[in-house]
Amino acid sequence: MEAKTMRRAAIYVRVSTDDQTVENQERELREVAARAGWEIVEVYADHGISGAKGRDKRPAFDKLCKDAARRRFDIVMAWSVDRLGRSLQDLVGFLSDLHALRVDLFLQQQGIDTTTPAGKALFQMLGVFAEFERAMIRDRTKAGLARARAQGRVLGRPRVDAKTERVIREALATGEEGMQKIARRLGVGTGTVQRIRAEMAVAAA
Template sequence: MKRAALYLRVSTKEQTTDNQRMELERVAQAKGWNITVIYEDEGISGAKGRDKRPGYDQLLKDAVRAKFDVVMAWDVSRLGRSLAGLVTALDELHAHGIDLYLHQQAIDTTTPSGKAMFQMTGVFAEFERSMIQERVKAGLLRAKAAGIKLGRPTKLLNTEQIIADRKTGKTTRQIAQKYNISIGKAHNIIKTSSDEILRLP
């Protein structure tokens, strides 16, 4: 008998997971699966990452520990809103020999047709990733064409004050911490300033 884990999620506190649970329990009974654990995230959007969804995070951790054989959820949106993120999680489940049952989409990877459907979602996830990359590249090109400077803003530093701090005996590490810059950057500023002083007539 397969050990099943239920994952239930609703986006707002006003909603309830009861309907999802009852229907999935009915399906599990019909398939002869034994529900051994239930994970819930109440009032949490599916757009949030794994770190903001404790129930989902625990489910994936327990999957590694082989605490169940199949994950059951009401529909694909209960697991996540991003197809690419979803497929990454599903790949993780399958890597540990765990199947997936999605009620609304009639996906059951314990069957051959369900496995084929899962493989198709991987194709669409790759397409989604490519589309996102293309949009990002197009956005960067538009920004450059408009004269927008990309990258982190340049931090304005008072090099004279940095040199003064160095002359008072502060170490390069202390200077880096004071101005919130890397030790390498602090070293370069001190070295460059010292070289310029040496070159003065």
């Protein structure tokens, strides 16, 4: 009979302040992996970083996501769901990515293990929650826009003052500076410079 392939596990641990330690989280997860017969391929640790920060501000978490895409492991282990992040939208996105990559998830404190039939139901519910959140955001946005229009407010970004716009037009006319340089010098967005350049082109045509 062919031996069952050992699952490869990745451990993710995080603490919010430098005076905290990830040792307890890692020890508990290693014990779980040993009991389950999972091989730990790497421990990803972020020290002194809040879970509210995005992936780009958490180097270990970013590496974990990249390695998941490379299929370096079969399951991600974390001590608690709040170690992964604080934003529901980010969490749902991360878990959906794992599901798409066929990478499982184990959360010690919540008792979630998607290698089991009961745990797999979590992934099936993610799409429902994600769509619900998107619908809520759409409804709030539409309601906000309707309220703003009813109050006579002008929507969109405010235009720059006449003097700044004149300076932008002069700078564009000389052609000595690129749009990004003009935007930085005058403290405006690149989109504003692009809009004015487009208006100048239409007028010239």
